[in-house]
Amino acid sequence: xxxxxxxxxxxxxxxxxxxxIFDQRLAPGTRLSEAxxxxxYGVSRTVVRKALFHLAADKLVDIRPNRGAIVWQPSPxxxxxxxxxxxxLETSLLAESLPCMTPTDHAELDRILAADIAAHExxxxxxxxRASGDFHRRLAAPANNSVLLAFLDELIGRSSLIVALYDTxxxxxxxxxxxxxxxxxxxxxxxxxxxxALAAHLRDCQDRLVLDAPATETPALADLLRGPRRA
Ligand SMILES: [Zn+2]
Numbered sequence: 001x002x003x004x005x006x007x008x009x010x011x012x013x014x015x016x017x018x019x020x021i022f023d024q025r026l027a028p029g030t031r032l033s034e035a036x037x038x039x040x041y042g043v044s045r046t047v048v049r050k051a052l053f054h055l056a057a058d059k060l061v062d063i064r065p066n067r068g069a070i071v072w073q074p075s076p077x078x079x080x081x082x083x084x085x086x087x088x089l090e091t092s093l094l095a096e097s098l099p100c101m102t103p104t105d106h107a108e109l110d111r112i113l114a115a116d117i118a119a120h121e122x123x124x125x126x127x128x129x130r131a132s133g134d135f136h137r138r139l140a141a142p143a144n145n146s147v148l149l150a151f152l153d154e155l156i157g158r159s160s161l162i163v164a165l166y167d168t169x170x171x172x173x174x175x176x177x178x179x180x181x182x183x184x185x186x187x188x189x190x191x192x193x194x195x196x197a198l199a200a201h202l203r204d205c206q207d208r209l210v211l212d213a214p215a216t217e218t219p220a221l222a223d224l225l226r227g228p229r230r231a
Pocket of ligand 1: 132135136174175179201
């Protein structure tokens with residue numbers, strides 16, 4: 001099976017930009033110039049556009065008429081709306097998913113929690129953000145509703161960006177001890193207390209956001225995407 005090199009470059013560009021956003025190297029509102037990206041990666045604008053459309057579908061990038069693509073810049077109000085929407089959606093999904101959870105689901109949640117703890121110990125912020133999203137997705141997955149799970153996926157992507165952009169008290173998207181406590185509630189199989197614990201956890205995530213506008217100084221794109229990692 002042969003893969004066109006352009007496809008892998010497109011995927012790498014998408015992953016690089018997402019990583020730069022999660023690592024806070026790319027600030028909200030940073031313009032992602034098609035020509036600039038094309039030059040950095042040595043690809044055509046068509047390839048760049050494809051990567052940008054994927055990032056826009058992930059809600060990490062906003063494509064605006066006359067302004068081109070920019071890193072999504074959620075207002076504090078939008079940030080709150082995203083977390084409120086998650087609370088409504090995730091507590092409802094939990095009522096469907098909890099009674100359907102199998103030992104495999106429980107084992108998978110334990111595995112994700114262990115990965116989250118390891119990420120905290122390593123101080124790997126991107127891995128923490130990923131583990132946090134995976135945990136919430138996995139919690140809802142047994143509900144087996146593809147429409148609601150797609151909504152959730154979008155909300156988790158947007159909240160990852162919000163958490164990456166706005167500092168939180170301890171720089172982590174979710175407190176892993178909250179997830180551990182939540183799993184204890186889930187293990188009882190009792191829907192109401194588990195829903196209450198999940199709602200309280202998401203409210204705490206929301207309260208921990210410091211929604212002051214971050215600085216939007218923008219060094220050259222090439223430095224942000226490929227430059228040596230700064231200490
Ligand atoms: Zn969480």
